[in-house]
Amino acid sequence: MRTMGAMTDPEAALDLNGWTILKQAIAPSQCRALIDMYTDEKRFRSTVTMARHGFGRGEYRYFAYPLPPPVDALRAALYPTLVATANRWNETLKSETRYPASLPAFLKRCHEAGQRQPTPLLLKYGPGDYNCLHQDLYGEQVFPLQVAILLSAPGKDFTGGEFVLTEQRPRMQSRASVVPLEQGDGVVFTVNHRPVTGSRGPYRVTMRHGVSTVLSGARFTLGIIFHDAK
Secondary structure (H helix, E strand, O other), X not given: OOOHHHOOOHHHHHHHHOEEEEOOOOOHHHHHHHHHHOOOHHHEEEEEEHHHHOOEEOEEEEEOOOOOHHXXXXXXXXXXXXXXXXXXXXXXXXXXXXXXXOXXXXXXXXXXXXXXXXXOEEEEEOOXXXXXXXXXXXXXXXXXXXXXXXXXXXXXXXXXXXXXXXXXXXXXXXXXXXXXXXXXXXXXXXXXXXXXXXXXXXXXXXXXXXXXXXXXXXXXXXXXXXXXXX
16 A cells, blocks of 8 residues: 555645545555455445435445454555645634544544544445535544545446546636546545635635446445544
8 A cells, every 4th residue: 555655745736636646545456355345244334325315326335343454554544644734724724623643543532522433435336326526524523635545447347437526716616627546546635625825815615526427337436534423
């Protein structure tokens, strides 16, 4: 597994666009092992059918604690590479919230606030499935960055199904970005808000993410969210 420290100036990419790609976050063999976990129901605390809730089409499953070791290791390794950006963004936006250096310390804060349910998840899409634009907010404790890792191979396992981000700046029309991912690549992106510097200083930008319609095959994704849920 590679961490963001191995990337070229990821903080600059996050500041510029609100997202950055983590190339080959996990190996193809790890991708296959995670996909195989999807049918092992005892690993999960809940299953969500998107159409039932108006979220889109497809299905996802939230892991139960204890997380599978590969997922737990990824979550623990990625958090420290992102916390400096998270704290700098909050300082820029004049938020008093600061995040601790380690994931266990942050999760302790979540659990004390009643957010005790794990949020890492596996998502499964088939032909015609998609994920509406949304934000993964589960309570008052929110870490401002999260990671999605593509487990399937585009063009081989599935077609369509691009990862999409939108950015809404004040008094401007929304800007959309399509993030090019290969199997094993991760995208680090904004959960909710990020700062952008304008002519009058920093201002708050709202971002949402989703997945376009899958045209054929099966698309699996691992989602790494750092705040837990109520």
